[in-house]
Amino acid sequence: xxxxxxxxxxxxxxxxxxxxxxxxxxxxxxxxxxxxxxxxxxxxxxxxxxxxxxxxxxxxxxxxxxxxxxxxxxxxxxxxxxxxxxxxxxxxxxxxxxxxxxxxxxxxxxxxxxxxxxxxxxxxxxxxxxxxxxxxxxxxxxxxxxxxxxxxxxxxxxxxxxxxxxxxxxxxxxxxxxxxxxxxxxxxxxxxxxxxxxxxxxxxxxxxxxxxxxxxxxxxxxxxxxxxxxxxxxxxxxxxxxxxxxxxxxxxxxxxxxxxxxxxxxxxxxxxxxxxxxxxxxxxxxxxxxxxxxxxxxxxxxxxxxxxxxxxxxxxxxxxxxxxxxxxxxxxxxxxxxxxxxxxxxxxxxxxxxxxxxxxxxxxxxxxxxxxxxxxxxxxxxxxxxxxxxxxxxxxxxxxxxxxxxxxxxxxxxxxxxxxxxxxxxxxxxxxxxxxxxxxxxxxxxxxxxxxxxxxxxxxxxxx
Amino acid sequence: xxxxxxxxxxxxxxxxxxxxxxxxxxxxxxxxxxxxxxxxxxxxxxxxxxxxxxxxxxxxxxxxxxxxxxxxxxxxxxxxxxxxxxxxxxxxxxxxxxxxxxxxxxxxxxxxxxxxxxxxxxxxxxxxxxxxxxxxxxxxxxxxxxxxxxxxxxxxxxxxxxxxxxxxxxxxxxxxxxxxxxxxxxxxxxxxxxxxxxxxxxxxxxxxxxxxxxxxxxxxxxxxxxxxxxxxxxxxxxxxxxxxxxxxxxxxxxxxxxxxxxxxxxxxxxxxxxxxxxxxxxxxxxxxxxxxxxxxxxxxxxxxxxxxxxxxxxxxxxxxxxxxxxxxxxxxxxxxxxxxxxxxxxxxxxxxxxxxxxxxxxxxxxxxxxxxxxxxxxxxxxxxxxxxxxxxxxxxxxxxxxxxxxxxxxxxxxxxxxxxxxxxxxxxxxxxxxxxxxxxxxxxxxxxxxxxxxxxxxxxxxxx
Numbered sequence: 001x002x003x004x005x006x007x008x009x010x011x012x013x014x015x016x017x018x019x020x021x022x023x024x025x026x027x028x029x030x031x032x033x034x035x036x037x038x039x040x041x042x043x044x045x046x047x048x049x050x051x052x053x054x055x056x057x058x059x060x061x062x063x064x065x066x067x068x069x070x071x072x073x074x075x076x077x078x079x080x081x082x083x084x085x086x087x088x089x090x091x092x093x094x095x096x097x098x099x100x101x102x103x104x105x106x107x108x109x110x111x112x113x114x115x116x117x118x119x120x121x122x123x124x125x126x127x128x129x130x131x132x133x134x135x136x137x138x139x140x141x142x143x144x145x146x147x148x149x150x151x152x153x154x155x156x157x158x159x160x161x162x163x164x165x166x167x168x169x170x171x172x173x174x175x176x177x178x179x180x181x182x183x184x185x186x187x188x189x190x191x192x193x194x195x196x197x198x199x200x201x202x203x204x205x206x207x208x209x210x211x212x213x214x215x216x217x218x219x220x221x222x223x224x225x226x227x228x229x230x231x232x233x234x235x236x237x238x239x240x241x242x243x244x245x246x247x248x249x250x251x252x253x254x255x256x257x258x259x260x261x262x263x264x265x266x267x268x269x270x271x272x273x274x275x276x277x278x279x280x281x282x283x284x285x286x287x288x289x290x291x292x293x294x295x296x297x298x299x300x301x302x303x304x305x306x307x308x309x310x311x312x313x314x315x316x317x318x319x320x321x322x323x324x325x326x327x328x329x330x331x332x333x334x335x336x337x338x339x340x341x342x343x344x345x346x347x348x349x350x351x352x353x354x355x356x357x358x359x360x361x362x363x364x365x366x367x368x369x370x371x372x373x374x375x376x377x378x379x380x381x382x383x384x385x386x387x388x389x390x391x392x393x394x395x396x397x398x399x400x401x402x403x404x405x406x407x408x409x410x411x412x413x414x415x416x417x418x419x420x421x422x423x424x425x426x427x428x429x430x431x432x433x434x435x436x437x438x439x440x441x442x443x444x445x446x447x448x449x450x451x452x453x454x455x456x457x458x459x460x461x462x463x464x
Numbered sequence: 465x466x467x468x469x470x471x472x473x474x475x476x477x478x479x480x481x482x483x484x485x486x487x488x489x490x491x492x493x494x495x496x497x498x499x500x501x502x503x504x505x506x507x508x509x510x511x512x513x514x515x516x517x518x519x520x521x522x523x524x525x526x527x528x529x530x531x532x533x534x535x536x537x538x539x540x541x542x543x544x545x546x547x548x549x550x551x552x553x554x555x556x557x558x559x560x561x562x563x564x565x566x567x568x569x570x571x572x573x574x575x576x577x578x579x580x581x582x583x584x585x586x587x588x589x590x591x592x593x594x595x596x597x598x599x600x601x602x603x604x605x606x607x608x609x610x611x612x613x614x615x616x617x618x619x620x621x622x623x624x625x626x627x628x629x630x631x632x633x634x635x636x637x638x639x640x641x642x643x644x645x646x647x648x649x650x651x652x653x654x655x656x657x658x659x660x661x662x663x664x665x666x667x668x669x670x671x672x673x674x675x676x677x678x679x680x681x682x683x684x685x686x687x688x689x690x691x692x693x694x695x696x697x698x699x700x701x702x703x704x705x706x707x708x709x710x711x712x713x714x715x716x717x718x719x720x721x722x723x724x725x726x727x728x729x730x731x732x733x734x735x736x737x738x739x740x741x742x743x744x745x746x747x748x749x750x751x752x753x754x755x756x757x758x759x760x761x762x763x764x765x766x767x768x769x770x771x772x773x774x775x776x777x778x779x780x781x782x783x784x785x786x787x788x789x790x791x792x793x794x795x796x797x798x799x800x801x802x803x804x805x806x807x808x809x810x811x812x813x814x815x816x817x818x819x820x821x822x823x824x825x826x827x828x829x830x831x832x833x834x835x836x837x838x839x840x841x842x843x844x845x846x847x848x849x850x851x852x853x854x855x856x857x858x859x860x861x862x863x864x865x866x867x868x869x870x871x872x873x874x875x876x877x878x879x880x881x882x883x884x885x886x887x888x889x890x891x892x893x894x895x896x897x898x899x900x901x902x903x904x905x906x907x908x909x910x911x912x913x914x915x916x917x918x919x920x921x922x923x924x925x926x927x928x
Contacts, residue, residue, distance in 0.1 A: 001706055001707060001711055002706040002707065002708070002866065003706055022705075022706040022865070024673065024863055040673075041673060041675060042673050042674065042675050068862060068863040069863060070863045070864065070865050070866075072706075104830070104865065104866055105830055105831070105860075105863055105864050105865065105866075106863075107861070107862050107863030108861045108862055110862055128862070129668070129672070130668050130669075130671040130672040130859045130862065131672075131862060132672075133669070133672035133673065133674065134672060134673045139673070139674075142626060142628055142674075143626060145627075145628075145629075146621075146626045146627045146628070149617075149627055150617065150618075150621055150627075153613075153614065153617065154614075154618075157610075157614055162606060162607060162610045163609075163610045163613055163614075164606055164609075164610070164892050165609075165682075165698060165891075165892060166892065166893060167696065167893050167895075167901065167906075168632065168658070168682055168684070168696055169644070169684070169695055169696055169895070169899075169906065169907075170893075170901065170904060170906050171901075171904040171905065171906040171907075171908055172910075178649070178914075178917070179910075179914070180633070180646050180656075181646065181647065181910060181914060181915075181918060182644050182645065182646050182658070182907075183645065183647075183920075183922075184899060184907035185642070185686055186688075186689075186898055186899045186900075187898065187899065187900065187907050188922075188924040189909070189922045189924045189925075190907035190908055190909060190910075191907050191908070191909075191910045192644075192906050192907045193906070193910075194632070194646070200904075201892075201893065204593070204594050204893075204903070205594075205597070205892070207594040208593070208594040208595075208596075208597035208598055208603075209488065209504075209505060209506050209597065209598045209603070210506065210597065210603075210606075211505060211506050218629075218632055218682075220632070220633070222649055224650075225650075231633055232631065232632055232633055234629065241486075242465055242466040242467055242486040242536075243465060243466065244466070247465055366568070366569055367569070391903050391904050391905070395594045396569075397571070397572045398532060398571050398572055398574055398592070398594065398595060399488055399532040399533060399534045399569055399570075399571030400534065400569050401486070401534050401568065401569065402466065402534075402568055402569075427629075428628050428629060428630060428665075428669070429630060429631050429634075429665065429668075431631075431633070434650055434651065435633075435648060435650045435651065436650075436651065437631065437634065437635075439668070439855055440634060440635040440664075440855050441635065441855070442631075442633065442634050442635040442656050442657070443633075443635075443646075443648035443651050443654035443655050443656045444635055444654055444655070445653070445654060445655075446636075446643075446645060446654075446655045446657075450642075450643070450645060451645075452923075453642070454645060455922055455923045455924045456647075456920045456921065456922055456923060457920065457921055457923055458652075458653045458919060458920055459916075459919045459920060459921055460652040460653045460919045461653075
C-alpha cells in the first residue's frame, strides 16, 4: 500500500513514528505561518501540520491544497499541543508533522460540502453520488449492508443452506408486475425477461433436492414507480424442503435475532407474535400493523398469517391469487375450493416490522392435482399454464418434495435498520422515480446498428 | 422439519431410536417378502426394510414405490444383519425398519438414472436439470461454489473490503463486446444495458473513497458463443485505492492460498512466479502458458505482466487498447506515447492457472491529462469519450485516488477446482451455445402488448 497507516489509526502510542498517510483534504486552516489540514479516508480523520521551518517544500505545496485534493504525505507523529487535543476524534491526541507532501490528484470545488452538515437536494446527491458516498453518514449505510450480508450468509451456512445463483436472463415469472425484456440477438424476435424474483427457480431447486437454498438476489419489476420503489431491488430469497410454517418462522426468527444482536446489540424476544389476517384487519384495519406502541418496543415484529388465498378482481370479474398461484391453501380449507372461494385461507405469511412488510412467503403446493385446480379457479387454462410455467409443472411430475420459503426485502429492511426514510439511502446507485440514473444518465439512446442486430425498431419519435 | 434425521445421518450409535426420514426412493429391491429401499436426500442414503409382519400397511404401500418417489417414513434403527454391512456407506452399519410410510409425491420414470453411472446427453441433462442436480457428482459442484463464495467473502471481509452492489440496469461499458439491451418503458426509445462488468462503477466507488470494494458480480456479454462462454457469467470483482501491483498480487495470492488450503488441503507456494508478456510469448508462444510440467505441480500459477498497452487493428488501421482504455501505462514508458506505441507496456496483469486465464486486472489511470491522451491515441474524441463514460471522467475531476483491481472468472476457476471440462457443469441453469435455456425455453415469444408498451417492434418474421 502507498500508506503506512490509515487516517483513523494513529493514537498516542504512535507518537514518534514516521508515517505515510493517503487521503482526501477535508479542511485547510492557515494559522499564521502554520498550515493545518485534516486528512480523511473511510477510516477517519487525522490532523496534519505543515511547519515552514521544519519542511519548507511541503509547506509550500500545502498552500495549494483545497478541499478534496487527494494527497500522500510523510511525517512524524507528535502529541497535540496541550489543550488542543480533540477527545471526540479517535486520533484526537496526535497530529502529524508533515515532512513531505505529494498531490496525487487535484479536485474541483465540490458542488456540496462533504462534511455532514449541509442539506443537499437528492438530485444533486445522486448525480455526484461519488461525493455523496464520501459523507460518513451515507458511507455507513453501505458498511451496514456489508455487515448484514455477512451475518445472513454465515448464519444460513451454519443452518445447512446452499447459496445458489439463478439466471438473470430468463423467462417471465407470473407475479403480476411487468417484466423487463431483453431482445435476443441469436434468437431473432424472441426475448429474455429479467426475473421478478427467483420464485420458479427456487422451487426447481427444491425438486432438485437442494433442500435448503438461499440467495441474495436481484429482482426486477417494470412498474410505475411509487415513492419508494426501484426497478431493481435486492431480496434475501430462501426455500426449504420438508417443512411446515413453524420451521420457516423459527429460522427467520433465529436469523433476525442474530442480526439484531450483532448490529444493534439488542436481544430480540422470540417467538414473534402471530396474528391472523382477519384479526389484524379487524383490529388495525391494516395487514401491516405498527405494534411499537402496543408492544412497547423499538422494533416490533408480528407475523401475519391466514391470508385469503384468492382475491376477487372486480374489474375483470374473476378470482386471482392473493400471493402467487403456487401458494398452498390450508388443509382444512380444501373443501371450500368448490363452495366458498372467499373463505379459503392460504399457507402464506408476512413478517411486519414497525408497520412495514419486511418479508413474505408461503408453503407451496407440491400436489399436481391441487395445482391444476388452483389454476382453473384463477382462470389459467392448461395451455396457458404450460406456456407460462410448464417447466415447473413438468418438474413437479418427477418427485417434488413439500416445500416452502420466504423472501426478505433487504433494501427496506436496511432502511429501517439505518433509520432512514428512503431505500435510495441504502442503494449505492439508485434510480429516480422516472427509472433514471442521474449519475450515468441511463437509460440512454443506443446506436441504430445495435437495434438492427437485435432485430427491433423503436416506434416512438423521441422528443428533442 | 418433517424429518427427525437426514438420510446421511444415522450411525451405529443411533440403533434403537425411532426416526422419521424424508427423501427420494433411490432403489427398490424385493427380497422375497421383504422390500428394501434406499432413501436418498442431499446428505446421503439410508437403507430401509419393510417387513410384512412388523408393518403390514407400510409394506403394502411400499409395493407401489418407484424410483424418485418422495416419501416420508417412520421406523426404528436396527443394526444391519451380520455380513450385510456396507463399509463404503457412512450409514452402512444400520438400516431402518419401517413402521409407517407416506408417499408425499409420486414420480414419473425419470429420463435418465439418478445414480452416477450412466452417460447422458447434455441436452437431456439441461432440460431436466432438476434431475441432473440430484446426482451427487453434479450437486457437489454447487456445494463447492457455495464453499468458495464463503471463503472469498470471509477472507475479503477480514482484509477490510466492503461488498457493494452495482446496478444491473445501467449504461454500456466500453469493453468491446456487444451489450444486452433493455428497452425502457418509462423513457420511450431509450435503453438500459446489462453490465459487461462493474468496471466503471468500481472505479466510481474508488473515487467515492470506499478504498476496498468487492462484489461477486453477474456480467453479461452478447457474444457469439464459443465452446465455453455463457451470456451471463460470474466474476469476483475487486478494486483497491492507494495500491501498487504488489498489493494486488499479494492479496490475490493470500486469497488463493486460503481457498486451496480450505478446499483442497494444499499449501500453495507463494509468491507465484511472474513472467513478462514478451518472455511467455518467446518461451511458450502463448500468454496463457501451462506450467504444470515445468513447476512439477498439480496447480501451476503464473502472473503474466508487462502486456503491451495497445494493439494495432489492421482492419481499421488504428491503435486500440489491449486491456481497456483506463489501464495505466508503465511510468517508464510514458515517453514512448509520442514515439513508439508498440513499445508501451501497461500496468495490467493476468493470473494464469494450468494454462487458463483465471483473473485479469490493472492499475488504472487516475490522471485526467494522461487519460485524455490515451483516448486520443485510440481515436476516441472528447465528444465520444464524454458520451460513453463522461460520468467517470467527470468523477475523476473531483479527487480520484490512484487505484487498481482485478477480476476473477469464477465459473472457469470453479471448473478447474471441480476437475470438469465445461463451465456449464458449475452453473446451475446454464444456456446452450445458442444462448438458449433448455429448461425454461428462454428466450421466448412475448405478447404484442408487452412490445407496444416498450415502444418497440420486431423486424423479423419468425420461422414457423
